[in-house]
Amino acid sequence: MEQAPPDPERQLQPAPLEPLGRSDAGLGVAVDEEAEGAREEGSGGDTMTHNNFWLKKIEISVSEAEKRTGRNAMNMQETYTAYLIETRSVEHTDGQSVLTDSLWRRYSEFELLRNYLLVYYPHIVVPPLPEKRAEFVWHKLSADNMDPDFVERRRIGLENFLLRIASHPILCRDKIFYLFLTQEGNWKETVNETGFQLKADSRLKALNATFRVKNPDKRFTDLKHYSDELQSVISHLLRVRARVADRLYGVYKVHGNYGRVFSEWSAIEKEMGDGLQSAGHHMDVYASSIDDILEDEEHYADQLKEYLFYAEALRAVCRKHELMQYDLEIAAQDLASKKQQCEELATGTVRTFSLKGMTTKLFGQETPEQREARIKVLEEQINEGEQQLKSKNLEGREFVKNAWADIERFKEQKNRDLKEALISYAVMQISMCKKGIQVWTNAKECFSKM
Amino acid sequence: MAGGPPKALPSTGPHSLRDMPHPLAGSSSEEAVGGDSTPSPDLLMARSFGDKDLILPNGGTPAGTSSPASSSSLLNRLQLDDDIDGETRDLFVVVDDPKKHVCTMETYITYRITTKSTRVEFDLPEYSVRRRYQDFDWLRSKLEESQPTHLIPPLPEKFVVKGVVDRFSEEFVETRRKALDKFLKRITDHPVLSFNEYFNIFLTAKDLNIYKKQGIALLTRMGESVKHVTGGYKLRTRPLEFAAIGDYLDTFALKLGTIDRIAQRIIKEEIEYLVELREYGPVYSTWSTLEGELAEPLEGVSACIGNCSTALEELTDDMTEDFLPVLREYILYSDSMKSVLKKRDQVQAEYEAKLEAVALRKEDRPKVPADVEKCQDRMECFNADLKADMERWQNNKRQDFRQLLMGMADKNIQYYEKCLMAWESIIPLLQEKQEAKFPVTAVLS
Numbered sequence: 001m002e003q004a005p006p007d008p009e010r011q012l013q014p015a016p017l018e019p020l021g022r023s024d025a026g027l028g029v030a031v032d033e034e035a036e037g038a039r040e041e042g043s044g045g046d047t048m049t050h051n052n053f054w055l056k057k058i059e060i061s062v063s064e065a066e067k068r069t070g071r072n073a074m075n076m077q078e079t080y081t082a083y084l085i086e087t088r089s090v091e092h093t094d095g096q097s098v099l100t101d102s103l104w105r106r107y108s109e110f111e112l113l114r115n116y117l118l119v120y121y122p123h124i125v126v127p128p129l130p131e132k133r134a135e136f137v138w139h140k141l142s143a144d145n146m147d148p149d150f151v152e153r154r155r156i157g158l159e160n161f162l163l164r165i166a167s168h169p170i171l172c173r174d175k176i177f178y179l180f181l182t183q184e185g186n187w188k189e190t191v192n193e194t195g196f197q198l199k200a201d202s203r204l205k206a207l208n209a210t211f212r213v214k215n216p217d218k219r220f221t222d223l224k225h226y227s228d229e230l231q232s233v234i235s236h237l238l239r240v241r242a243r244v245a246d247r248l249y250g251v252y253k254v255h256g257n258y259g260r261v262f263s264e265w266s267a268i269e270k271e272m273g274d275g276l277q278s279a280g281h282h283m284d285v286y287a288s289s290i291d292d293i294l295e296d297e298e299h300y301a302d303q304l305k306e307y308l309f310y311a312e313a314l315r316a317v318c319r320k321h322e323l324m325q326y327d328l329e330i331a332a333q334d335l336a337s338k339k340q341q342c343e344e345l346a347t348g349t350v351r352t353f354s355l356k357g358m359t360t361k362l363f364g365q366e367t368p369e370q371r372e373a374r375i376k377v378l379e380e381q382i383n384e385g386e387q388q389l390k391s392k393n394l395e396g397r398e399f400v401k402n403a404w405a406d407i408e409r410f411k412e413q414k415n416r417d418l419k420e421a422l423i424s425y426a427v428m429q430i431s432m433c434k435k436g437i438q439v440w441t442n443a444k445e446c447f448s449k450m
Numbered sequence: 451m452a453g454g455p456p457k458a459l460p461s462t463g464p465h466s467l468r469d470m471p472h473p474l475a476g477s478s479s480e481e482a483v484g485g486d487s488t489p490s491p492d493l494l495m496a497r498s499f500g501d502k503d504l505i506l507p508n509g510g511t512p513a514g515t516s517s518p519a520s521s522s523s524l525l526n527r528l529q530l531d532d533d534i535d536g537e538t539r540d541l542f543v544v545v546d547d548p549k550k551h552v553c554t555m556e557t558y559i560t561y562r563i564t565t566k567s568t569r570v571e572f573d574l575p576e577y578s579v580r581r582r583y584q585d586f587d588w589l590r591s592k593l594e595e596s597q598p599t600h601l602i603p604p605l606p607e608k609f610v611v612k613g614v615v616d617r618f619s620e621e622f623v624e625t626r627r628k629a630l631d632k633f634l635k636r637i638t639d640h641p642v643l644s645f646n647e648y649f650n651i652f653l654t655a656k657d658l659n660i661y662k663k664q665g666i667a668l669l670t671r672m673g674e675s676v677k678h679v680t681g682g683y684k685l686r687t688r689p690l691e692f693a694a695i696g697d698y699l700d701t702f703a704l705k706l707g708t709i710d711r712i713a714q715r716i717i718k719e720e721i722e723y724l725v726e727l728r729e730y731g732p733v734y735s736t737w738s739t740l741e742g743e744l745a746e747p748l749e750g751v752s753a754c755i756g757n758c759s760t761a762l763e764e765l766t767d768d769m770t771e772d773f774l775p776v777l778r779e780y781i782l783y784s785d786s787m788k789s790v791l792k793k794r795d796q797v798q799a800e801y802e803a804k805l806e807a808v809a810l811r812k813e814d815r816p817k818v819p820a821d822v823e824k825c826q827d828r829m830e831c832f833n834a835d836l837k838a839d840m841e842r843w844q845n846n847k848r849q850d851f852r853q854l855l856m857g858m859a860d861k862n863i864q865y866y867e868k869c870l871m872a873w874e875s876i877i878p879l880l881q882e883k884q885e886a887k888f889p890v891t892a893v894l895s
Binding site: 226229230233234236237240241243244246247248250251254255257258261264265268271272275279415418419422423425426427429430433434436437440441443444447448450 | 698709712716725730733734740743744751851852855860865866869874
């Protein structure tokens with residue numbers, strides 16, 4: 001798998017920092033492997049020396065979340081949550097970690113970082129952020145952004161986001177990313193100074209290209225379809241899962257009513273009383289067990305959500321390709337028409353309609369000097385055009401090559417992560433079943449003593 | 451099962467069943483085989499095969515009389531019949547084989563009633579007859595009439611809302627069959643009720659309609675007398691022990707009602723959960739069609755969820771068929787018991803009123819008039835019968851509920867075990883084909 005040569009302006013010199021991810025989400029293993037993979041992949045070419053240069057590893061964690069009030073851009077008071085990002089460097093030899101950096105960031109700053117990365121690494125499948133607003137909620141979960149459970153899950157999601165970047169062979173070397181972790185004040189200004197917002201492709205332009213492009217690389221077309229369908233199927237899955245969780249909650253909680261009525265009933269019974277009473281207690285245990293079970297399942301949902309959002313990132317890469325390809329096609333078209341114009345002027349034949357041709361007919365022929373001048377201009381333009389086309393072609397091919405390399409990397413990551421997620425989901429279900437068997441076996445024993 | 455070839459049939463009449471082993475297997479059953487049974491020496495009259503005379507084999511008073519003279523024999527029977535093991539039982543009744551009958555006027559179900567007994571009250575050791583719900587209903591009212599001092603077990607609900615429940619569905623018929631079987635077994639286990647005339651006729655008569663139409667009054671003396679107790683007497687205070695029973699029954703019925711509602715709610719929630727699961731599983735299947743390496747794992751998860759859905763459906767079906775009906779039966783039981791309590795109050799009230807009237811008459815004769823004495827007898831018998839039945843009922847109730855609730859726990863355990871198996875079997879599938887480069891550490895508990 002080849003990598004794009006590091007862009008000196010954007011990338012840190014000397015290069016990486018070998019991040020060793022640490023994550024509370026169940027992706028720890030996968031992320032570690034990602035880092036290992038990065039190390040392995042980086043062992044070719046000139047990055048070899050860089051790797052050996054830095055023996056340290058870094059740990060990144062989003063360790064806390066805090067409610068804050070401040071004034072926004074319009075000088076109005078607002079409440080927001082700030083997250084504490086801690087970076088530790090781990091000494092290779094003794095494994096001890098030293099806190100090197102610690103700063104607070106809010107969600108909008110993460111968004112800024114990501115938008116920057118999207119502009120400067122259009123060939124990379126940029127890791128997504130956790131959702132801005134709580135979606136796919138089931139009834140118990142609050143849709144409130146200030147809800148502590150939501151904030152906690154978002155904290156984990158943000159940490160995961162940073163770890164994904166840190167373990168990406170190319171993204172991890174980005175200077176702005178490094179500053180995000182280390183420079184609290186002025187970071188926003190630094191990012192904006194890169195002028196990345198100006199360089200961003202307009203949505204309209206991209207849409208136009210999508211419709212009009214004639215020969216996109218088939219792989220990207222297929223990938224686009226895949227990402228659309230992936231988005232659709234994961235959304236559906238998350239929606240239904242939320243409903244399933246809701247119903248399951250209901251089933252468990254209603255059993256709690258048995259606890260109360262068995263207790264009341266046992267009061268009027270002589271021999272049956274004890275058995276009923278203790279069985280009722282088990283029913284209460286059963287009813288309350290669902291809270292933990294569903295909380296665990298939320299982690300699974302979060303893992304799926306990440307890939308739902310990843311689908312959008314895939315889509316973005318495809319869009320960039322379409323844009324570049326369209327650009328290329330327009331340039332080629334333009335060049336071809338200029339060449340034709342030139343030819344017509346030189347040979348004096350008019351094959352296609354042109355305004356010049358019309359005016360010539362109407363107002364008389366131009367002088368040979370004028371014609372010569374025009375031919376010269378055109379020839380210059382054609383030369384320029386050919387150079388541009390050449391470089392665009394090269395750019396396009398480079399893009400396809402690099403993007404596809406990252407897409408392959410992404411595919412493997414996705415397969416690994418989702419398999420892990422499915423396994424942990426199955427493990428959760430197994431645990432739930434075992435608990436259920438335990439509770440009902442206990443209840444059965446109580447009933448037998450009635 | 452139900453829905454078989456339409457056969458309009460009256461009861462098939464008694465015949466021996468060689469295939470079922472007789473519980474008290476011995477030479478007696480072999481003698482009875484073939485139907486040309488030799489009349490038992492106890493019988494005063496020769497019987498023709500299959501005929502059931504109205505005159506009882508032992509002559510004299512029909513069993514079930516509650517005259518004071520027979521209460522001691524009653525007590526004896528009580529003691530004997532309290533051992534409910536196979537060894538001392540002499541009467542076995544089974545309800546099975548439901549069949550649908552389609553006639554011009556109506557469609558209905560009959561059930562086969564198989565009776566095996568060594569009791570002298572039965573001419574033959576084995577009987578097999580067919581009865582429909584109406585017949586059971588008839589039996590119950592006759593029992594209530596003739597044994598007013600006893601607690602008569604309840605029947606499953608008579609009326610079913612058409613359109614809501616299919617009267618001829620397998621589930622409904624099976625649920626009803628079980629309830630009818632329970633009904634007859636409870637009577638069989640009762641030391642007094644099991645000897646009741648009407649019960650005997652019900653179990654043995656070839657054509658029950660003859661008895662129904664002729665309105666044969668086989669009322670016992672007690673039955674008759676209680677029948678004539680007018681409702682005009684009001685009891686001042688219920689004696690403590692019966693008041694306690696009344697209170698108990700009130701609370702009991704209340705709690706059962708609550709449990710019934712909870713159980714229904716659980717089933718409803720489980721069904722709604724099932725509906726969502728049935729949509730959830732297939733989405734994984736759809737996803738697997740988009741993927742390469744993930745296709746099999748996703749498909750596996752889809753299948754797994756499908757298996758859990760099936761297990762859940764079985765659970766809800768079981769609970770609906772086996773759990774709810776028994777609860778309802780007991781609610782009906784306690785309702786009918788409360789009316790028996792009220793009847794007892796009536797009898798006591800009548801006695802007390804008549805006693806007072808006599809005291810007011812200020813006659814010198816110390817002798818208490820005969821009819822007041824009768825009232826006293828009546829009351830004392832009623833009290834004795836009721837107390838005995840209450841105790842019996844409490845024991846049975848305890849056993850029934852132990853069995854019912856253990857059954858409920860069992861069904862839930864089985865459901866979770868099925869799901870556990872499904873998920874455990876899929877773990878190896880999810881773990882396989884990992885590339886050697888990136889070994890995944892399985893997160894197993």
